[in-house]
Amino acid sequence: MSLSVVATIDGMRRTLAPLRREGKVIGLVPTMGALHAGHGRLMELARRETDCVVVSVFVNPTQFNDQQDYAKYPRTLPRDVEFCQALGAELVFAPDAAEMYPQPATSFVEVAGVSERLCGEFRPGHFRGVATVVAKLFHIVQPDRAYFGEKDAQQLAVIRRMVRDLDIPVTVVGVPTVREPDGLALSSRNQRLSPEERSLAPAVYRTLQRIRSRIADGAGDPREIRQDAVAELERVPGMRVEYLEIVDPEEMRPVGRIEGPVLAAAAVWLGSTRLIDNQLCAPANASPSGRLPPEKALRRPTK
Numbered sequence: 001m002s003l004s005v006v007a008t009i010d011g012m013r014r015t016l017a018p019l020r021r022e023g024k025v026i027g028l029v030p031t032m033g034a035l036h037a038g039h040g041r042l043m044e045l046a047r048r049e050t051d052c053v054v055v056s057v058f059v060n061p062t063q064f065n066d067q068q069d070y071a072k073y074p075r076t077l078p079r080d081v082e083f084c085q086a087l088g089a090e091l092v093f094a095p096d097a098a099e100m101y102p103q104p105a106t107s108f109v110e111v112a113g114v115s116e117r118l119c120g121e122f123r124p125g126h127f128r129g130v131a132t133v134v135a136k137l138f139h140i141v142q143p144d145r146a147y148f149g150e151k152d153a154q155q156l157a158v159i160r161r162m163v164r165d166l167d168i169p170v171t172v173v174g175v176p177t178v179r180e181p182d183g184l185a186l187s188s189r190n191q192r193l194s195p196e197e198r199s200l201a202p203a204v205y206r207t208l209q210r211i212r213s214r215i216a217d218g219a220g221d222p223r224e225i226r227q228d229a230v231a232e233l234e235r236v237p238g239m240r241v242e243y244l245e246i247v248d249p250e251e252m253r254p255v256g257r258i259e260g261p262v263l264a265a266a267a268v269w270l271g272s273t274r275l276i277d278n279q280l281c282a283p284a285n286a287s288p289s290g291r292l293p294p295e296k297a298l299r300r301p302t303k
């Protein structure tokens with residue numbers, strides 16, 4: 001099947017209905033476009049695990065709490081379509097804002113708790129926008145499997161919680177972060193870094209790696225680790241730490257003492273660009289997988 005680009009919800013439903021009737025397994029990769037190898041990894045996995053890969057490309061206005069950030073977000077649809085074609089996707093869903101929000105929305109998906117910490121604290125309304133648009137995409141595409149990057153670990157936790165709470169029949173798959181050779185996590189926002197900023201940006205990854213080895217070596221006090229890490233990052237010219245926290249990987253709640261797997265998560269500003277990254281860490285005697293907990297581990301215990 002060659003690639004089709006569909007801009008309407010009705011068009012998506014009409015295209016997907018016969019495939020679903022044939023029993024095809026549908027995979028969804030939700031994106032905001034400006035596609036790079038990080039998105040590519042999600043698509044490759046979807047390609048392997050499903051019969052029909054749908055990539056949505058939609059810069060969702062309701063998840064931006066800064067209108068300037070929304071306005072300057074890169075939009076590269078023709079290139080994105082070529083990228084999806086090269087990776088063997090079947091469908092690109094590229095609606096405009098009027099298609100997704102014909103009138104200002106009055107219904108929202110709010111995932112309390114996990115949405116309120118880390119990025120949620122600094123970007124009010126962000127995760128409500130994310131959860132709502134992903135719920136809409138799930139209703140439009142009705143995928144069997146949906147792929148999300150671990151780079152946005154809190155987003156992944158929010159989506160997993162939403163799917164569980166609302167019994168949405170989709171398997172959420174987390175995909176490890178794809179990085180540049182120097183460790184910088186690939187992000188559409190990296191394009192905005194000046195050459196000088198780009199050369200400084202891997203400091204975030206290096207600091208997270210140092211946290212990881214300290215924790216593996218037995219450091220148990222998150223406050224001490226946090227203080228040293230923030231000081232290290234603030235020494236980088238032009239870098240300002242928005243948050244750096246050591247949290248539990250499901251609820252994103254800061255931990256008092258490190259006794260099992262934790263997530264070190266950071267958001268930093270480099271000039272006018274905001275970068276986020278995270279690293280799963282564990283004491284040497286705890287889970288060695290280096291991955292976020294799979295969906296199975298998050299399911300409710302049976303009574």
Ligand code: AMP
Binds near residue numbers: 041185
């Ligand atoms: P975005 O277009 O930035 O909203 O990202 C769309 C999806 O791609 C999200 O699930 C992201 O977590 C994922 N993603 C973005 N960057 C990376 C990366 N470097 N590695 C893996 N997944 C990524």
